[in-house]
Amino acid sequence: MTASQPIPAQRPSVILGIDPGTLVLGYGAVALRGRQPMLLAAGVFRTTPGAPIAARLAFLRQRIDELLEQLQPQVVVVEKAFSHQNVASALRIGEGRGVVLSCAAVSGAQVVEFTPAEVKKSLTGNGGADKDIVARCVASELGSPPELEGLRHDATDGLALALTWARRHHLQALGLTKP
Secondary structure, X not given: OOEEOOOOOOOOEEEEEEEOOOOEEEEEEEEEEOOEEEEEEEEEEEOOOOOOHHHHHHHHHHHHHHHHHHHOOOEEEEEOOOOOOOHHHHHHHHHHHHHHHHHHHHXXXXXXXXXXXXXXXXXXXXXXXXXXXXXXXXXXXXXXXXXXXXXXXXXXXXXXXXXXXXXXXXXXXOOOOOO
16 A cells, blocks of 8 residues: 555544556545544555456455455445446456455445546536546645655545545535435
């Protein structure tokens, strides 16, 4: 893991966001205690380019299972499939999503999916925002911890997924949106 902190003794709700991919998979976890999210972990899992897809998926499954065991999230938020210009890339992303969804379901966590546009709109107000703007909003929302310096966009995208769920959950708890 690139950036992590120990889970506090009094266990808050843990939300894990995963940006699936078969070459680079990004993840980010936050703990919720009240309204303020706290960074727990963020990073990427990299597979070997050119390795057989079955081996890459097996590697990702093992790492995701380890991450789920370590963090024990109540909610896993996964980027929803979206229309992609390159069909081969879309299929590979779908294979990675399948591994993530399966691991999350087996862990017993609630599984939630958001499109990239939903996440961008939630954090920036613009569903078409670029990744640098999303990363800055993630850092701001988490109080700009030094652990976020230099993280790949795959990891900040994972955090953005977790933060989007946290925002929606908070608004629902206030009765401002429907579940």
